[in-house]
Amino acid sequence: MGRKLKKTNNNLKALTIKEAVKKFRWSKINPPQVELTLTFRCNLKCIHCYNDFVDYKQTADPQFNKLIETIYSSYKSGARFLTISGGEPTLYHKLVELIAVAKKIGYNYILLLTNGIILDYNYLKRLYDNGLNIIKFSIHSDIENIHDKITGLKNSYRRLINAIENSIKIGFYVEGNTVVTRLNYKTLPSLMKFLTKNYGISTCIMYPHYYGNAASNIKDIAVSYSEHIDYLKKSLEVLYNSKVKPSCHPLGNYPPCIIPGYEHLIQDWKSPSNTSIDRCYICLLYTSD
Numbered sequence: 001m002g003r004k005l006k007k008t009n010n011n012l013k014a015l016t017i018k019e020a021v022k023k024f025r026w027s028k029i030n031p032p033q034v035e036l037t038l039t040f041r042c043n044l045k046c047i048h049c050y051n052d053f054v055d056y057k058q059t060a061d062p063q064f065n066k067l068i069e070t071i072y073s074s075y076k077s078g079a080r081f082l083t084i085s086g087g088e089p090t091l092y093h094k095l096v097e098l099i100a101v102a103k104k105i106g107y108n109y110i111l112l113l114t115n116g117i118i119l120d121y122n123y124l125k126r127l128y129d130n131g132l133n134i135i136k137f138s139i140h141s142d143i144e145n146i147h148d149k150i151t152g153l154k155n156s157y158r159r160l161i162n163a164i165e166n167s168i169k170i171g172f173y174v175e176g177n178t179v180v181t182r183l184n185y186k187t188l189p190s191l192m193k194f195l196t197k198n199y200g201i202s203t204c205i206m207y208p209h210y211y212g213n214a215a216s217n218i219k220d221i222a223v224s225y226s227e228h229i230d231y232l233k234k235s236l237e238v239l240y241n242s243k244v245k246p247s248c249h250p251l252g253n254y255p256p257c258i259i260p261g262y263e264h265l266i267q268d269w270k271s272p273s274n275t276s277i278d279r280c281y282i283c284l285l286y287t288s289d
Helices: 017-024 064-076 095-105 121-129 144-151 156-170 185-199 212-216 225-242
Strands: 033-037 081-085 109-114 134-138 173-179 203-206
Touching: 017 173, 033 064, 064 095, 081 095, 095 109, 095 121, 121 156, 134 156, 144 156, 156 173, 156 185, 173 185, 185 203, 185 225
Parallel strands: 033 081, 081 109, 109 134, 134 173, 173 203
Antiparallel strands: none
């Protein structure tokens, strides 16, 4: 199928969610959130992306002052959790400064969604020292050539793994995001095993939105629910047996009727009996301790 990179440092384990709650003084209930898109530029060409690929050198980013105004007004309206996304947000030229301002305003939860491609140790350390405390990496297979084929960049897997390991060493709370396609659905259980066993982290498995690049590549990437549902369930079994508690629901973009009995693990879906509060740090896969 492809070549896997061997993990050599068996002592490299990420913060557990319980340790992160204590370290960063988080609540067990997720506070109101705001998500900020810093740029639509990207340094990858992921075949499942819901954006159309545009040369990242030719697109304009929002003005820094406008972004800060949004962060501040959202805080005054009650937001305490800031999610930073893109495109690829690490391409934004004032990312470190923006995080520092957000921390000064009062955000205690600052999350970065990233592909990790340019996050070397020094860049990560600057982000951490200025207030970033959560990173979710896009990782689509534990098979190197599959991940690279999905992202459209050779060696993207190696650079991502390096960023994950450096993030753990520095002290971030780390998780992953994985988009299901025809190229990777059979590797979902092995990916979950690789991440939980070697790093003590989990990944959220997302079903794609077929827009943008995903729509253009639909013949190559589309996979039916019936084809991949058994692999999905095996992934959740691996997660459960690993005892790694993810920070939030480990499934995204799935209608609850597709995977009966697992409805409580799906993001952005609530049964009528549930409250509107997002219990981000009490994973419903387990009983809380």
